[in-house]
Every structure is written in C-alpha cells, then in structure tokens.
Amino acid sequence: MAKDLPVDRRFDAYQDFVLGCKLAWTRSLYPALRAHYAEAVAAADAPPASAADVAALLKDDPLNQYFGWFERHLQRMKYSGRHGLAPHFAAQRAELEDELAAGAESGILTLDPAFEQPAYYVAIDIHQHPGGVWSDEVAGYVYERGARTTTPLLEEDADLHHRFTREVMARATNPRRLVDLGCGFGKSSRPFYNKHRELDVTGVELSAPCLKLAARTAVQDQARNVRFRQADSADTGLEAGAYDVVTSTMVLHEMPPSHIERTIQESFRLLVPGGLSIHLDFLTDQDPFRRFIHYGHSARNNEPFMPPLNEMDLEGAHRRAGFETFEVVPFAEMPGTLDPAFTAWRFPWTMIIARKPA
Template sequence: MFDDIPRNRPFDAYQAFVLDCKLYWTRQIFPELRKRYAAQGGAPQTGADVAEMMADDTTAQFFGWYERHLQRMKYSGQRGLAVHYSHYREEIAAGLNAEVPERLLDIDPAFEQPEYYTNIDIHQHPGGVWSDEIAGYVYERGAQSTAPMIKKHASLWDRVKMQAMERAGPDVRRVVDLGCGFGASTLPFYAESPEIDVVGIELSAPCLRLAAQRAAEAQAQNVLFKQADAMDTGLEEGTSDIVTSTMMLHEMPPSHIKGVFKESHRLLKPGGVSIHLDFLVRDDPFKEYVHYGHSARNNEPFMVPLNKMDVLQAHKDAGFDDVEIVPFEEFDGALDPSMTSWRFPWTLIIARKSA
C-alpha cells in the first residue's frame, strides 16, 4: 500500500528542518515583526498602510522572504515532498488506483476543471493538486505542516464537525462536504457517525482517489466522494442537514464563492445549517497586512477578494436570513490574547436556512 512508501534519513532530516524553520518563523519572527510595527507608531487604517509603513523594515523583508522560500523548500527543494515522492510514482499510483467499493467513488472522466483552478499552482504545489496522479498523496503530506501550531492536525476537523453538529441538532441524516480535498474534513462525519449519509465534493480526481482509499481502509459504508464543482454539485435539492467546507472559499473567485452560498442554500433542508471554515481579518490593519502578504507569497490570490467581500450580504442574496461570523479556535488557547505566535485568521461563517 502507498503508506509503505519508504522515507530515508536525508528526506526526514530535510523536512524536519523545514518544519523547525516554520515554527521559528511562527513563534519568533512574527512576534518580533509585530513589535517592530508597534514601534513605528501612527494609526494605519488598512493593511496597505502597514505595508507602506514597513516597506523598508529588514525584519518585515526577512519575514516575507522566509515564508515564501520555506514553502518552496517544502515542496520543490532538493528533498521536497513533490521531488521525493516522484521517485515512488508507480507504487503510489498503484495504491491510489486500487479497486474500492463502487459506492465510495464517483469520478467523471469528462469533467472539465474551471479555469481559475488550473491557472495557478495553489500553495506552491507544483502543478496544483489536480494535474498529477499522485498530487493528492503529496498534498496530504504537505497539509501535516501547514499550520504547525496545531499539535494534532485532525483536531481541527473534529472541532468543525462539533460546531456543525451542535448547530444542526440531533437529527442530522445527511452532510455534504464541499471542497473535501483528500477527505480529512469528511472523515469525522462518516467515521464517527455511521448513521449519517455523507457526500464529499471535490474538483481534484487525485485527491478523491486518496479520500476513497482512506474510506475503504476504514470500511466506511456511509460516504461517497464525488467529482463535481462546489457551486454545481448535481445533488438533490433540499436533502441535506449540513453543508460544510473547510479552507475552500479562499481558493476561488468571488463569483464562485457566491455560487457556493447559493448551492449551499439549495442543498439544505428547511432549518439546515451551512458552515464554512475559512480566513477573514476584521478591524486589524496589521493582521490584514500579514494575511495579504501570505496570499501573495503562498500563491493564493483569492484570499484578498474573499476578505474584501461582504459575506453577510452574499448569504442574504443566496436566500439565507440567519447568518453569523465568529472566530474559530483551532486549538485550545488559540484565541487567548496572550497567544503571540502567528496563526491563520480562522473564522466560521454560519448560516441557517429558514424553516
């Protein structure tokens, strides 16, 4: 199986070094950058004001350079993820293409990827997560160090599920997970709640194949991974209790985000809950400056348009009346004012379809 793909000491040492550098960037350089910003004084109104203020600051320059090149090293360096696992392409592909129960996977051989999705190597992942048959496998490994402050990466998905289930109530029978990737966000719903019918929607066939293999390993009976666009899933109208997504909205243009909100409303039963976890910065020019910089450095150009969107109005335009935007605590203490390390501006966008 592809989980038996060999690693070696040079590869492990290289990736451990990159992760340690990322933690140093997170815990040491980011707080120092904030101190340098505070020492500047003034009252900037926007992230652009902060960018202008910090343009000649060497710590700010190093902060940006370090982030950009650490991500590059992680994937494309001499012992980067994409480089290392390309040497084991045949073994990985054989595992990914192994037969799974038909109920688990629905790949559309005629599916046409949206242009925005194919135009950029998102996350600096070479070729994106869709164009290479082993891309989903590489992406899964890359995700393990995306947010290094999260000790147990799976806990984030568990927390999203808990928030969704608390709001939807005890009678949840169907969940649709939009932009499910390699299935990490879908897993808590189907593995921990076998009575729930779960559908994962994703553009990338390589990611879907990995998600289906993971579900087969878990002997899941209640999940389907389907290739479709999140704004046009082809699923039945008014049949879902929960529609969710995790870190998907910031990877699509505003026109598609609005389409996702409309599709979420269409899929939900009356009283059903839409819950999207993503990144929003509000009323903090410094955090906006860092977030917009990350957007450019990590090849994620739609982060900025999402942050500028009126997501409340977009939900109302989609038919929702009851909408809330709340901070999300990805690990215990993440929202504590004493937490000075860098973290994504995790935010839950929650809406309920009128009953």
C-alpha cells in the same frame, strides 16, 4: 493516511527541518515583527489605517523583508527542494498509482472523465504546489504529506478538523445527511464519517487525484457511510433539498467571489428546510497589521483570493441566496489561540454560519 512507504530518512529530516523553520517563523519572527511595527507606529505621524499603510511603514525594515522572504522560500523548499514533496512522491509514482486504484474501484467514488476544471483553478499553482492539487496522479499524496508539514501534529481529536466537526455537530439538529464541499484528500470529511457512523457523508471535490486518495483512505477505514464525487462546489449535481448540513473547510478562500456566491446558492439549494450551512475559512478583522500579514501570506503562498473573500459582502451573498440567519464566529483551531495573550502567528479562522428558513 497513505500506506507506509519506504522510510527515507533524508526526506523526513528535510521536511522536519522545514517544519522547524516554519514554527520559528510563527513563534519568534512574527512577534518580533509585531514589536518592530509597534515601534514604527509610535514614531509615525499618524497610525496606519490600512494594510497598504502598514506595507509603506515597514517597507525598509529588514525584519519585515526577511519575514516575507522566509515564508515564501520555506514553502518553495517544502514542495520543490532537493527532498521536496513533489519529487519525493513522483519517484514512487507506479506504486502509488496502484494503491490509488483501490479507491477508484471501491464503488464509493464517482469521477467524471469529461470534467473541465474552472479557469481560476488551473491558472495558479496553489500553495506553490507544482501543478496544483489536481494535475498529477500523485498530487493527493503531496498534499496530504504537505498538510502535515504545515502545522505540528496534534493528538487525534484535538486537530482543527475534529474541533470543527464538533462545532458543526453541536449546531445541527439530528443531521442524517451532510455534504463536505472541497473535501480535498478527505481530511475534512473523515471525522464526520468516522466519528458519526449514523451520518451519511458526501465529499465533493474538483481534484480527481485527491478524491482517489480520499476514497482509498475511507476504504482503509472500512467506512460505509461516505461517498465522494468529482464536481464543482458551485454545481454539485446532488439532489436538491436533501441535506441537513452543507459544510466546507478552507475552500471559499480558494475561489473568486463570483464562484463563492454561486457556492452559497448551491449550498442553499442542497439543504432541507431548516438546514445548516457552515463554512470554515479565514476572515481578518479591521486591525491593519493583521490584514497586512494575511494579505502578504496570500501573495507569498499563491492564494490570490484571500483578500477578495475578506472584503466581499458575505452576509449579502447569503441573504440573496435565501438564507435567513447569518453569523460569523471566530474559531479556535487549537486550545488558547483566541486568547489575547496568544502572540504567535495564526490564520484568522472563522466559521461562516447560516440557516435555511424552516
């Protein structure tokens, strides 16, 4: 998405190494830990009923300790190590800021110079990203490159954003206008505006640096059907009753439940009668081991709102906002991930779907 930067083979090799380690963690360490857990359960007096029970059971297991240490430190290496993302892009600041100007001046981006970030948002370095995704002008580049080091690249159209776009468009009825809440650097908006040129797309996001990169990319794509706006998902300032679809990807788990509730109310306000609200996020099932892993990931990755999202009454929040229908549907981010035979670690991807009364 970003323009071609000078090749830095040491940086690329380092980031490839981190990705390779992460894949080993996902594909080898996770199933091995699951096997240790099964052995511990077989030897226990009673099966664990909660994530806390699993934590107690595995407390002294070296593999469990290694699993958590490795996850935490790989993420730290990715951002802050010798060839970490943050120093890498900071070293190219002047050039990147010039490049971002094209997005900022494109006319498709509305920034609010007096914008005040919500307190929850500035309180932590989300994902261990130094300064979060909002405080540094080059943060969008750091985030964009980091997203590529988290999961292996798939063919265009096969990645989770394209797959989710297809799920949304299959459920929407002749959509003309769509809002993408928490659009980040534009990755979740891009398949909508590029694959559906008839659709009018608005990306809403807190982070100005991410928005500038999103706008810059849309200019490169020569897209005329997208605009971006700096605003809170709980208070977008967009026109009421004017959008056929309100969507978000990986956003709800980054805010506290009170803010999620307000975001759901705002989604309802924005939609036309009969409009579709569809958020893609992470909800675990009742399995104590999977919950233990997910909550551990939340702590290790500086994403503290994963457990509260998982435990809040999402259906109640939607019905209180006025939605009539509500369903949660597991989402396959890659082919085969919902197959019971799939043993590697994965996020518990889930679509949260509601419709405004017609």
